[in-house]
Amino acid sequence: MMKIFTIGEVAKELNLTVYTLRYYDKEGLMPFVERAANGTRLFKESDIGALKIIECLKASGMPIKEIKNFIDWCSDGDSTLQKRYDMFMERKATVEAQMEELKKTMEVIEHKCFYYKTALDAGTEDIHKTDKIEIPIPN
Amino acid sequence: MMKIFTIGEVAKELNLTVYTLRYYDKEGLMPFVERAANGTRLFKESDIGALKIIECLKASGMPIKEIKNFIDWCSDGDSTLQKRYDMFMERKATVEAQMEELKKTMEVIEHKCFYYKTALDAGTEDIHKTDKIEIPIPN
């Protein structure tokens, strides 16, 4: 009925290595994953969902130790709802800031693309350097 | 006439530490910075400009070794114009990809903000879980 996945299958699905998944587990990011009698991890569909959230937090630049805090809060139930809400609101703000930052980075890069396009057309970078030569004020 | 800056001034201006700047120098990112007789680095206005480009490349996710390649190309003159153009075009593509990625991350985070907002209003996370209870098909 409920499909169970091995660590290898989950790794493939999420584009991670099994090493990484085991490392996350060791760091306490996956307390919800159950085990077979022999120790083999048994991933449920919902575990993969949780890992996707972890990946999202990682993509937002959150360090693993902070992600662990969040996971702990999830285990603690409703008493931590406010904390979790606040955390996501804060994440939202930092991602917004990152977007702004990236936009600025993009502007500089686009300017450089243009710079090198014209230099390439002219065959030399000097075309930009001569731009900047200060014209001596005639008497 | 032409203002010269110390490593400390440059560090402050670019929000880096002097350690970081010296580390960059050691990694070959600043071959253009001249030295006083006693070894003190003398930064020109244009050096700060170059460092801003380096910061931009760093912000785009480029590792320091690759930035060094670019700096080397700059020292090699016009023969490397094509490489440099190609590099910035590639950077542009990766930054675009990062923006896409961030947008997806943002969507998930916003969804979670909403999820926790409603949970908080309801006083329990169960409001979302009960959503998903499969209604047993009556006979």
Next chain:
DNA sequence: GTAAACCCTATAGTCAACTCTAGGTCAAGC
């Protein structure tokens, strides 16, 4: 004239996030 506040090099240490190795278990296929 000396202490503070810079500068320098060389080298060691730190940190996060993996990544791999050694040594072992277990199930499936031939």
Next chain:
DNA sequence: GCTTGACCTAGAGTTGACTATAGGGTTTAC
């Protein structure tokens, strides 16, 4: 029944990017 391949743990090693320390030199402020 034994090899192959996937799983396990504990722990060591790697990488990138700093960050700090030790030891030493100059310039500035009192």
